[in-house]
Structure formats: C-alpha cells, structure tokens
Amino acid sequence: MDLSITVNGIKFPNPFLLGSGPPGTNARVLAKSYDAGWGGAVAKTVSLESSKVVNVVPRYGKLRSRENNEVIGFENIELISDRPIEVWLEEFRQVKKDYPNNILIASIMEEYSKERWQELTRLVQDTGVDAFELNFSCPHGMTERKMGSEMGEHPDLCQEVTSWVTEVAKIPVWAKMTPNITNIKEPSLAAVRGGAAGISAINTILSVIGVNLDTLRPMPTVEGHTVPGGYSAQAVKPIALRMVSQLGLGLPKGTTVSGIGGIENSHDAIEFMLLGASTVQICTGVMLQGVKMVDELQEGLAKFMTDKGFNSVGEIVGKSLPYFSTHMELVKMMKEAKRHKAGEAARDNEWAQKDITEKTAELTSD
C-alpha cells in the first residue's frame, strides 16, 4: 500500500521519521534506518562548535512499571551532537547521495547570534538536506549557554531566530518546541510568523527520574550529583497528544505538525496523525526497540487504512480534531442525549458512600 505523504512540498515515502537523538547520531545509523524502511530521519542536533559539547556518563534513567518492570518513562541529560560540523557536513552529503528518496532533516542549534545561525544554515543547506528543524527545545545543558529551550520559552526569540534562518534557507524550516511552557501555541505561532513552515512537538519534559534511597542521591547520578533532565517514552504521550491537538486546532492553515512523544507502535503513531500530525518522529522507542520497529509501524498503518477505508495517509491527518469541544458543550450534548441523569447521579456527594476505586472505575472511559 502507498504510505507516502507530501508535506511542505517534500514527498516522504512514509510518515515515520527517526526523532533527533541517538537513533540519528551519524551516517552509519541513518543509512541503517533507511535500509530498514524509515521514510525519513531528523539527525542529531548539530552546532558550529562541537568542542563546547561535553557529555556525562551516566546520562540516562528509566522509570519502570511497578507491575512488570516495563520501561514507561525515560530521562536523559544528553547534550546535542559532540561531532565536528565538518564531519557532519560530509556525512549529510554522503547520506543524501546514497539515499536520494529518503528524507533527511538537519536539526540545528546555535547561540543567540544572527551571524552564527545564518552561517550554520548556509553550510548545512549546501549539503543537500531536505529541510531544517530548529532546536528551540533541548531542556538541559545547552540552556546554560542560552540555547535550546531558553529560546523556545520566549516567543519573541523564536520569531527572531526563525526569521534569521528563513532569510537564507531555500528549503522548508520546522521549529521544534519545548513542552516546558504554559501554552505551546504562543512560541509556535511566533515561529510561524518568523517563516516556519512546520512545528515539531514535543521535545522532552523537564524531570527528575527518582532518588536512590540508599545513597540519598537524585538520579541519574554523576559523581554524586545530578541536574533535572528531559522525560520521554510512553509516559509523556498524553501530554504530547494534548499539545499536538492544540497545534492542530490553533496553527494557521497550511502549517504542518510533526508529532513526537512516547510513540512506540502504529497505534500511538495513528493517534498523533488523527490529531493533526502529518509526520511522526520516534526517538526513545527506537533506542529501546531498534530500527526494525518500523515494520510494525508500516503494517499497522496499512491495516488501519484498509479497515477504516482511508485511501491516502493525508486523509487521516486531523480527522479527530473536530471532536474537541468545551466542557460546557459536553454538558449540553449530554443533556440533549438525555444522559444528564448519569451526570446528576455522579455528583461529588456520592464519593463518601462508595469505595473510591469502584467510583473511579465507574467514571473512567477505557
């Protein structure tokens, strides 16, 4: 089945992209993912001076299910790429030469300097990459140099920096947003005013994964200490879905959304598409399952389209957005459906009379 979709004029063989991070950290792994069937990849974020980027070990932490040890949340304090820009430029060129039909998106980040952003844009653009993703969202480490989410938290900076890039970019520009903000629409709309054709959401959520009760040290622990890091994997999916739906409903027509956050299988990916994402990105899922997970993504999407009678991937995008409403409207609709008795019977007074777990189950939509 044809799973292709055209987004901002770029034809993606399928909507599944590696999210920026370890899965796209050099040309070898990018090639492996295209061979496995990924439609595209956002490479690990690059900057002009890799010598300023020094990572720590350990830099990951896992939250496991209390029941079966499954990883449900993942924290990282990893920085952007520590590989020299000259090496990256050569690799971008090589990857595009070897895989002309797979989409390669360069994630870029710089300090607050027009000259630096425009130099990086020009250098990377000359390699033939298909699009840019501006990293306005890394929540740790880079913020100490006023980069990443330090920019993404300020709509005026998002607009200004995006406009610097779009002034020299001849290819589409996406801005990747931080969820560590009250209303994701504000910096996103600012980036669109700066010329962004698309918004990628979300990057990781600031977190502390846990505290070791033997040593009393918060984790991940580096020489006895830590910093808050970025939370990803299935635990963040509901927050990401909410933010993607806000963008799906609130961005100007024609602005595209790339959905990210806790996607681990085709079911998750389709949810993001139904809420307005025309492509989806996966980072932690690939780190935990490997690139082969794309087989299930493709099979699951094709089956969903057959079962539901969708003729193209584009038809799915935003299909569930009309079903968002206001709380007042929900009450009105329930009254019209003559189900308001159920609401009346479930008033807060009742909670004392029944076991709280039973009452919770009664009010839950599975």
Ligand SMILES: Cc1cc2nc3c(=O)[nH]c(=O)nc-3n(C[C@H](O)[C@H](O)[C@H](O)COP(=O)(O)O)c2cc1C
């Ligand atoms: C170890 C690790 C490194 C990451 N590095 C980057 C990065 O360099 N640039 C970037 O834009 N996002 C980076 N991210 C964020 C992911 O691309 C993604 O936005 C986030 O993890 C949520 O998606 P997921 O649940 O599929 O991982 C990183 C995530 C992880 C877990």
